[in-house]
Amino acid sequence: MEAPFIYRRPCGNGSTEDAAIMAALEGDLGRLKGIVESLGKGNGNRAAVFSLKKGGVGVLHCAACAGHLEVCMYLVEELGGDANMTAAEGVTPFMTAAQSGDVSTVKYLLDRGGDLMKADEKGRTVLHHAACTGSTKVTEFLLSKGIPVDIDYGHGTALYQAAANEQDKTVKILLDHHANAGADVNGKGNLASPLVIATMRGGYTNEVRLLLKAGADPNIPDDLGTLPVELAALNDCMEEVEMLFPLTSPIPGVPNWSVHGVISHAKLECKKPLEEHHIARRKAMFKSQASKAFKLKNYDLASKLYGLAIDHAPDATLYSNRSLCRLQMGDGEGALSDAYKCRTMRPDWAKGCYRQGAAHMLLGEHKQAHDALLDAQKLDPGNEEIERELRKAMELMKVSPDEDDQ
Incomplete structure (x- = not known):
């Protein structure tokens, strides 16, 4: 089970978006006010700060996620920010505040209209966000406000998701409040529980x-x-x-x-061997379930399911798919290992080279990324995605050449 949204700091390129996001994440209210003032004097221009986003996520979400109460107060009270405005995956600032562990920020946004019952695109309420990220004090606060402990919009209760994300302390709190994981904890309708x-x-x-x-x-x-x-x-x-x-x-x-x-x-x-049709059926089922999990951005579960398919009958596509899952989870070493296996099985497949290049990029190994992406370009000339990543690797090599020579 994938943990909910937590914004990652941008690699700043000097843009207004990056500056605003960084100011919100760091709680630098003075800097953020300066950025807002630079947008113009009118209320409409000042409120344009909410259009400054990275990865679909805006300043109020980031300030809330970091628990910067003063910044949240400025954005809500002076600029008209909404505790329930949605960003990527339908997540609201009220939900991201739950991840901060800061009860005062959560309480403030609740008092400003934060919706206890609203769910994001993955069926997670503010309680799910708190429980999944181990925000124990926020979990207890939300339960004290009357949010149903077993609220479920079709993707599992907070207890189920907290357990799947190994948040033992929040699991205990939810159980103490008589939580019931519901049928979803047994994977109803899935290939395997x-x-x-x-x-x-x-x-x-x-x-x-x-x-x-x-x-x-x-x-x-x-x-x-x-x-x-x-x-x-x-x-x-x-x-x-x-x-x-x-x-x-x-x-x-x-x-x-x-x-x-x-x-x-x-x-x-x-010791009893599986029959060939059992192996083929299992591989197909695990691959299908992994694909569904990936579409839901549950990369951890997708990775496990691709692994089960590989255990039954490995092939280059499965290794490529699991490499992508691991890239999404930030596991550069795991992604690289799978990319190597993919290339070994299909040395003439551009996607295997591309996965290897992406893994090296994640690990900061720009020279190796450049070489792998160059191989991918030779196998699939004209592929815009490959060429874009190749240019990026070349630029990064210029910025930090010594790093790649070590």
């Missing part, structure tokens, strides 16, 4: 613990009838097996119903 996915991949012990706290059902199997406790056993995740075993109904065919008995049974079953 979140608990199945977590145990299938292995190494997600904390996520398993939180999903169980949120009410995940350990007796829902995967598409082949294998239960989470068996999947955990196959991955040698003893702690997960010990958590899941007491909550799992006895499995027919396991004569020794114990932790060690389940492990022995799972190891024996896994």
